[in-house]
Amino acid sequence: MSPVVQSRGKKITAADNLYTVILAVAFLVVLATAVFVAYQCYTQYDTIFKIQ
Amino acid sequence: MSTLTKVLIVLLTLASIFLCGIVVTYVANADNYKQKYDKLFDGYQSAKENEDNATTRLNNTIEEKNRDTEKLKEQIASLEGQIDKLKGDLANAERERDDANRKVNNWAAIVMDFSKTIENNEKLVKDALTERDLKEAALIKMDKELKDTTAALMENMAIVKQLQDESKRLLEEKTELQNKLDLYLRQYGKAIAEPMPVTPEQEVVTLAPPPKDIDLSGSITEVDMKSLLAEISIGEADGVREGMRFHLTRGDTFICDVVILDVWPEKAVGWLDLLQEEQPQVQPQVNDRVSTNL
Numbered sequence: 001m002s003p004v005v006q007s008r009g010k011k012i013t014a015a016d017n018l019y020t021v022i023l024a025v026a027f028l029v030v031l032a033t034a035v036f037v038a039y040q041c042y043t044q045y046d047t048i049f050k051i052q
Numbered sequence: 053m054s055t056l057t058k059v060l061i062v063l064l065t066l067a068s069i070f071l072c073g074i075v076v077t078y079v080a081n082a083d084n085y086k087q088k089y090d091k092l093f094d095g096y097q098s099a100k101e102n103e104d105n106a107t108t109r110l111n112n113t114i115e116e117k118n119r120d121t122e123k124l125k126e127q128i129a130s131l132e133g134q135i136d137k138l139k140g141d142l143a144n145a146e147r148e149r150d151d152a153n154r155k156v157n158n159w160a161a162i163v164m165d166f167s168k169t170i171e172n173n174e175k176l177v178k179d180a181l182t183e184r185d186l187k188e189a190a191l192i193k194m195d196k197e198l199k200d201t202t203a204a205l206m207e208n209m210a211i212v213k214q215l216q217d218e219s220k221r222l223l224e225e226k227t228e229l230q231n232k233l234d235l236y237l238r239q240y241g242k243a244i245a246e247p248m249p250v251t252p253e254q255e256v257v258t259l260a261p262p263p264k265d266i267d268l269s270g271s272i273t274e275v276d277m278k279s280l281l282a283e284i285s286i287g288e289a290d291g292v293r294e295g296m297r298f299h300l301t302r303g304d305t306f307i308c309d310v311v312i313l314d315v316w317p318e319k320a321v322g323w324l325d326l327l328q329e330e331q332p333q334v335q336p337q338v339n340d341r342v343s344t345n346l
Binding site: 016019022023025026029030032033036037040044045046 | 053057058061062064065068069072075076079080082084085086087
């Protein structure tokens with residue numbers, strides 16, 4: 001996970017694991033949002049998808 | 053990994069974070085419609101129950117009002133009947149009041165007349181009592197004179213008796229002397245001359261005509277024992293005069309005398325004399341007989 005030290009004279013770039021972490025963060029954010037929305041639906045309507 | 057992929061990853065991540073932030077913000081601030089629905093539904097149910105209760109109460113109130121209306125109609129009819137009856141009673145009471153007022157006026161007039169009559173009667177009684185006192189004084193005086201006269205008469209009677217005895221004795225002596233004188237004179241053929249009375253003969257006395265009875269009779273029409281006054285049914289037209297004395301009898305019983313005080317053409321009023329107050333059964337009453345002669 002540590003950044004890869006490129007050879008001298010080349011442009012420094014981030015490792016691929018960094019983008020994996022960014023994707024994981026995005027996934028967690030989406031997942032947390034989905035959980036929060038589900039929790040709100042359940043607490044307010046006693047169900048997640050069913051329409052009474 | 054290509055640069056495009058990296059850029060897309062970064063953009064995807066930013067977009068995800070942005071959209072997720074929007075969603076979270078929206079969901080967090082969204083209204084709780086179920087809660088609102090439940091609240092509104094509970095309000096609807098309670099309102100419906102209130103409506104039912106209000107309808108029930110309204111119906112009960114209407115029924116009660118109808119019953120009260122019927123009762124009030126009956127009471128109104130009953131009260132109208134009572135009003136009619138009370139009007140009739142009021143009219144009767146007013147008539148009775150008018151009659152009573154007329155009677156009161158009549159009685160007031162009668163009482164005033166009676167007061168005047170009582171005043172007159174009191175005056176007459178006073179005069180009669182005064183006259184009675186005078187007559188009682190005269191009667192006492194005459195009684196005293198009668199006693200004196202009776203005493204004098206008794207003395208004179210005794211003297212007359214004594215004189216009669218003496219006259220009888222003298223008459224006997226005279227008869228004896230006449231007999232002796234007759235015997236003496238007969239020897240000489242003489243007789244005694246008729247004696248002449250010494251006292252002159254008395255003249256013949258003419259008797260006065262006997263008193264004539266007035267013979268008035270009537271009946272008692274009114275008696276007032278308090279003032280000892282009585283009214284008789286005959287008056288001046290029948291020959292009644294003030295001062296006349298009538299004898300009041302019932303059957304064969306003598307009650308008292310009525311001395312006339314005041315005379316009208318058809319009636320007369322007098323005060324009761326010689327009344328025997330110790331015997332209530334022989335008190336004068338209406339329709340008792342009065343007459344001047346027993």
